[in-house]
Amino acid sequence: LANDETIAVAGPVLRASDRLDEQTLVATAQTRGQEHLLAISGRKILTEAVTDVLVDRGDQAVVANTANNGGARFSDHGFSGLVTKAxxxxxxxxxxxxxxxxxxxxxxxxxxxxxxxxxxxxxxxxxxxxxxxxxxxxxxxxxxxxxxxxSVDFANAKAYVELLHASGQLHEAQLHGFAKEGSFDKVTLALSLMCKLPLDVVERAFARKQPDQLLVLAKALDLSWVTTTTLLFMQAHVSGSSRPQLDQHLASFSQLQPRAAQSTLQSYRTKQRAAE
Known part of the structure; x- marks a missing residue:
């Protein structure tokens, strides 16, 4: 019944039957049309193998219903597909x-x-x-x-960076080292403490595909171009951007006055306090 071509027959079984195993659901999702996939996406429990197929083959309605299903579990492949479609x-x-x-x-x-x-x-x-x-x-x-x-990794990074900050040892050299390591948590935590900004604001600066805000933070802290370049490469990786256009960014960085950057940084703080 679950594999019947007629959705009026297969639909109720695909949505509600507890007797269907993972293999049957995967096979049906791989061979039947969108109405069958939509019925499967409404099940109480969806394993990673099933959601992989739903995300890969499903139309907008199927993928949305799958993502909205609290009983659905996604593999790395499934999450990657969801991000692309989202x-x-x-x-x-x-x-x-x-x-x-x-x-x-x-x-x-x-x-x-x-x-x-x-x-x-x-x-x-x-x-x-x-x-x-x-x-x-x-x-x-x-x-x-x-x-x-x-996140255990975040907890460890937070304890380490906060210890450095409390002991007065959190400087550009440490930030540069974190960036060379590619440690997103350590870099964002360090910038958050050094700029006196909420961590969420710093994380969003890295996730954006435009580096303007990151350049402002770097200039306000009087970071060197070497450190700033390392941060720009990390931002490109996090945001999924292409290789940063360093010549263009260097021109912007050089023209930006420290006082203006510090003023902009203060406006970030004010805006965040107002939002809170």
Missing amino acids: SDDPALAMKLWSRPDSPREVLVRLFVEASDAVRNQLATDATRAEIVELAVAQASDQLQANARAH
Whole structure:
């Protein structure tokens, strides 16, 4: 019945039968049409093998319903597919934000990409766009905080960086070393403490595909171009951008006055306090 070509026959079985094993569900999802996939996506429990097929073969409705299913589990491949499809689908991105099992790095990147898409949709209504931006930012901050709370690597990095800061040993040399290691947690924690900004703000600066905010932070801290370059390469990796255009960024960095950068940094702090 589950494999019947007629959805009126197969649908109820695919959605509700506890007798269907993973192999049967995978085989059906690989061979039947979107209506069958949509029925499968509504099951109480979906294993990684099943969601891999749903994400790969499913249309917008199937993928959205799968992402919204609290009983669905996703492999690395499944999450990768969801991120790709969510980049052009703000509604799907919002569904992913609400999933507690989304990887930490994915949450940061999804927030930036999806929030831009949401703002683009509401661009004609500045007041409404501002409200949406604030609401999305608050939701993202909570999700990022939840992700950090369950990360052992983050806890270890936090203890180490905070110890350096408390002992007066957190300087550019340490930041440069963290960036060369490629340690996202240590770099963002260090910049957060050195700039006196919330960690969420620094993480979003790395997740954005535009480096302007990162250049402001670097100039405000009077970082060298060598350290700034290392940070730019890390940002490109985190945001999924292409290789940074160093000549163009160097020109912007050189023209930016330290006093102006520090003033902008202060405005970031003020804006964050107002949002809080």
